[in-house]
Amino acid sequence: MASPPTRAQDALRAAQLYYLQDLTMAAIAHEMRVSRSSVSRLLAYARDSGLVTISIHSPQDARSRIESRVARRFGVTAHVVPTPDRISEAERLERTALSAARILAERVESSMTVGIAWGSTLSAVARHLPSTRTHDSRVVQMNGAANVRTSGIPYAGEILSRFGAAWSASVHQFPVPALFDDPLTKQAMWRERSVRAVREIQERVSMFVFGLGSPHADVPSHVYSGDYFDDADRRTIERNGVVGDCATVFYRLDGSSDGIDLNERSSGPDLEAVRRIPTRFCVVSSLSKLDSLRGALAAGIITELVVEESLARRLLEVTPAR
Secondary structure, eight states: OOOOOOHHHHHHHHHIIIIISOOOHHHHHHHHTSOHHHHHHHHHHHHHTTSOOOOOOOOGGGSOHHHHHHHHHHTSEEEEEOOOSSOOHHHHHHHHHHHHHHHHHHHOOTTOEEEEOOSHHHHHHHHTOOOOOOSSOEEEEOSOOBOSSOOSHHHHHHHHHHHHHHHTOEEEOOOSBSBOSSHHHHHHHHTSHHHHHHHHHHTTOSEEEEOOBOTTOSSOOHHHHTTOOOHHHHHHHHHTTEEEEETTEEEETTSOOTTOHHHHHBOSOOHHHHHTSSEEEEEEOOGGGHHHHHHHHHHTOOSEEEEEHHHHHHHHHHSOOO
16 A cells, blocks of 8 residues: 655655746645645655755845845845835844855755854854755754753753754754853863864864854843943943944954954954854844944954845945945
């Protein structure tokens, strides 16, 4: 007796009829003897599970004007995510994260080592990752997530696990504090063999995926809302004119990071180390992160940017053309 078709088989058949034979959903429903809504769900499953990947090819003369302007002005590859005016910041984040997840599926390759900075934005990206099977790939956590209230492992670990599962990659966590109490403690920890082993993997990262933290974000960055700072730390952030952070390494509007005491205690890679990574893939969506994005661009830590449309427009308005 023939075994019943699996959902994946049904999804593949629906996708072939829809994308390769140009049948309508109504025609597919009739042929497969299911409802039209079932066809819609099968097609969504085909996309989400990686049976189908959709690429929009954008030669330079066909790219949106705003993407081209961002790319030229800041020397990055830009992907501007279109959004309507009247949606919430949370919805802007979800739409931007979805676009970023699908672009990343085209970037990841076998034998690649990908660095991940945990945070609210990367958590959203991780939820939308389609399956992209690779071989001998690794995903490594780039900064610790522990503080006085939590090990950080459940939060950061879930993000990394989703990336690893989507890409069939091994996962390497970095179970150290996000911020050490004392720079000397950090230096001692860096000499431990178990920590050195993870840091050696970090040094081989060819693509770094990160969001931007901001002390003023409408959707609070996890590091600013999760008990990572005491009052003295917050005063340091204010006194030093910090506008944002990349993997808990803090910077100013002009992109500088020197003289910020928190960075001596941070477990994240310094900005010079970030600049040595070939692909630095940044995802950002909130207008309230405008200054954080400006600082990151000034620091030269972004090579590829996925940015929500209203933020991209505001960025161009406040940044003079050179």
